[in-house]
Amino acid sequence: MMKSRFEVNGKSVEVEVEPRLTLADCLRHALRLTGTHVGCEHGVCGACTVLLDGAAVRSCLMLAVQADGSKIVTVEGLSNDADLTPLQKSFRKHHALQCGFCTPGMITTAHALLSEEPDCDAARVREVLSGNLCRCTGYISIVEAVLDARAAYKNRATERG
């Protein structure tokens, strides 16, 4: 068993885990943050995407012990209690989910993309989301939702100055 200390959604945590425990399983089972979904468990489907020091990564392709010292944001950290976020609203408006299994990965990935590139075009959104499998929607509504959310991220970039 090894200790790993990191920050999740702004809170410091310390876990004691076997080295072979993936970050995805650590988030779900030790920290009970079950918004992070585990689909393929070998880095193909993107459902387990989280933000590691701001960058979108597959949490099934990381060990919990590798997260030591880092800042993790899960899909729970991208929501807010009072109201839906602009990205969530856009997903609802465009019917960008059906079963919802892939949605946490879509939201975390799209959030990273829009934070870095609020001016991205449809081709870029498609390229980035190629790492996230959705078996329901056919992607068109997801791409539209992400494109429609760009305005909120542009405004945010302007506010930050």
Next chain:
Amino acid sequence: MDCRVKPGNDNIMKMPPFDYACPATLSEAVALLASGKGEAKALAGGQSLLPMLAFRLAQPSLLVDLRKLADLREIKISPDGVRLGAMVRWREILDDARLRSAHPLLRAAVVEVAHYQIRNRGTVGGSLAHADPAAEMPGIAVTCEAEISVAGKSGRRLIKASDFFLGPLMTALAADEIIVDVRLPEWPPQRRWGFVEFARRRGDFALAAAAVFYDRDGNAKVCNCHVGAIGVADRPLRLSSAEAVLNGSSVDDERIAQAEAAACAAVDPQDDIHASGAYRRALIGTMVERALKAARAR
């Protein structure tokens, strides 16, 4: 908040058990690998090794995480060429504006590496050490005649890329050796180049890919032509017969067609679940043709 995942909670353990170390220096890392007696593995970005562990295709006794080795994270650009530290991530190559001119072929190949999330984690050294025959970085290393610098118990050595890849997932690295950097030779600004790959789905491993570059002599004829083929053999290849067709030519359509035919004739890909050998043979010709036309148009 303190949390503990109890040992014996096997229902959530996907991977086989292993010990884990995260050394602060290269010499410590080498010593740890050597202590594993062939059963220890270096862990870089984990984007190839962790899937292997998830399938239990690898069962190392010890993982030596290289993430604290800051010296391995540098991108050095000099008149001699480009040095990429083993822990340089794909994302860092794409974000480095200098590389657009210092090594445009490298950049074009890295654009094609896997997916967004994987490019945020995957490393140059990890890809070289994993040695997937369809991976971009080993192909670029072979095409560009790169040298791979490694450190082990008995010191440092430089290995030519053409000697480094021995077969699928097999390299010349000894069990106690760690890749330090890969050295791509100087890239003249006038050089023509092309990189083209084909995969069924964006970001998947290439069914085949071609990396080409050439310079031009005083009479505007091709010289120093390099044609690399990815995904059509047990390791990345240089296609010297296609290069011979092109050297001394002016890359007209007829020569390109001859180079395409030479490329198809030079490879003998095997059938697998992704494609038949005959399909891959035809595809590498098309990839070489398209890469040459892209080079010519630059």
